[in-house]
């Protein structure tokens with residue numbers, strides 16, 4: 228199959244359609260608008276439904292209904308809208324329903340701005356909604372990876388009966404790159420649990436997230452934990468870039484990882500032995516890979532477009548074995564390769580932050 | 581011997597847990613009878629509320645989905661868009677539908693979702709301990725309006741059904757009561773009509789049911805039915821407010 232040029236936001240949509248997603252519910256917000264625009268045109272062509280909801284709260288609850296009804300379903304938004312969806316995400320996790328959410332992150336807090344940011348990492352990976360639950364979080368760093376991870380997100384959601392978030396940012400959403408819509412097939416499993424009327428079934432189906440007796444809720448949460456352990460064991464994804472002989476290890480995901488790669492190359496030209504570990508799954512986080520790298524690396528540098536959020540997971544993984552430094556831009560500002568290299572040079576000379 | 585009365589097949593064997601004199605159980609039974617009579621038990625998907633009827637699915641024997649407080653019309657929209665040929669109904673209290681979930685029910689009606697919406701108005705928040713609801717009457721005491729609801733502090737009770745009837749998308753809007761046998765028989769006819777409208781895919785059909793809450797009103801069951809008749813019906817008049825031409 229030949230490559231075609233696609234915008235990140237549209238690539239989410241096309242990959243979802245190829246993966247068998249027929250339903251999309253959303254509410255307008257920049258910088259993800261091209262995705263709903265794409266779905267509004269595309270879904271009717273495959274007999275699906277695009278519906279503009281009255282709010283993100285309504286949209287995520289429509290997703291809950293469609294997921295419960297047995298369909299592959301998607302919603303997307305950005306910061307402020309994702310905040311409104313968080314109640315629904317907790318209900319999806321509690322009812323163990325598969326659904327895919329896209330967050331094209333913008334600058335915050337509050338209304339912030341529409342520039343690219345990575346400041347929703349905590350919200351995505353540490354809860355965001357209430358209760359003991361985990362959201363699977365995938366972080367693409369190119370338009371091709373948007374395609375591949377979107378298809379994967381639907382498979383993971385169905386396999387683990389859990390909501391999955393694709394965490395991107397304004398750069399990835401807006402950038403155009405050639406992509407191959409490789410062999411994406413709708414691997415939709417049978418859903419005998421779906422609510423679709425009892426016809427042909429000897430039993431009725433019931434989907435709720437309430438366990439009114441504490442003992443029962445604990446038992447249920449422990450089954451969730453067992454599922455999360457399995458995800459942690461089987462689904463961690465990351466990329467090693469020039470790690471073979473790296474003495475200084477950068478950690479960055481998404482758009483920052485693209486810049487960090489540039490910084491690795493520039494630093495190598497200057498003779499610095501720098502590499503990059505790029506987490507692709509933010510939850511489950513590649514903690515074991517970082518712990519392993521800590522046995523040989525001299526120091527770590529986390530590069531993020533936030534005040535420093537993922538750095539907490541890096542520090543937990545490295546567990547004090549080696550210093551972990553942080554270089555960030557925030558509020559919609561984007562790091563510059565040259566500045567990252569300056570920071571690396573400081574660390575090499577023993578003076579990082 | 582001839583059998584003259586039996587439990588509807590759409591009800592499960594679980595006894596209702598509702599307080600003595602609460603009318604949620606009566607309304608549940610009417611829904612089950614209607615579903616049996618229309619022979620749609622295998623087609624129907626119920627959306628449970630959050631409120632005293634949060635566990636209503638225990639009393640029915642067909643598919644059910646329970647979601648967040650107030651969001652049932654959005655959840656129902658998701659289900660119905662995936663299964664346009666199935667029968668989907670919501671069941672919401674006045675806090676659920678007329679306070680936290682106002683946006684969802686207004687827009688489900690505006691989109692004319694082909695669902696049946698049951699709105700149970702007992703003029704109070706039952707489940708959480710008798711707080712003031714958007715439908716609490718002026719002067720009515722509640723745990724959060726201990727001196728009685730005042731219009732200066734809390735404004736006026738919402739007539740949700742009249743409000744939704746102004747929308748083009750609402751094709752059927754009616755208010756019924758279940759405080760005595762005569763009204764229960766009438767209520768069943770109206771609920772049946774709201775399901776038949778969905779079968780014909782006409783549009784959004786809403787039935788408000790005036791309901792009692794003796795526990796939180798601080799009345800005996802008999803006093804509660806009288807209170808409903810004397811206080812609620814004058815403010816929330818009964819009848820069909822909007823009926824589609826086609827049916």
Ligand SMILES: Cc1ncc(C[n+]2csc(CCOP(=O)(O)OP(=O)(O)O)c2C)c(N)n1
Nearest residue numbers: 630631632649673674675676704705706707
């Ligand atoms: C987001 C959220 N806010 C508040 C609650 C607590 N809560 C549960 S039921 C309820 C009110 C129910 O009242 P109503 O809808 O009138 O139904 P009733 O119990 O009277 O049948 C509230 C506020 C909740 N479950 N979720």
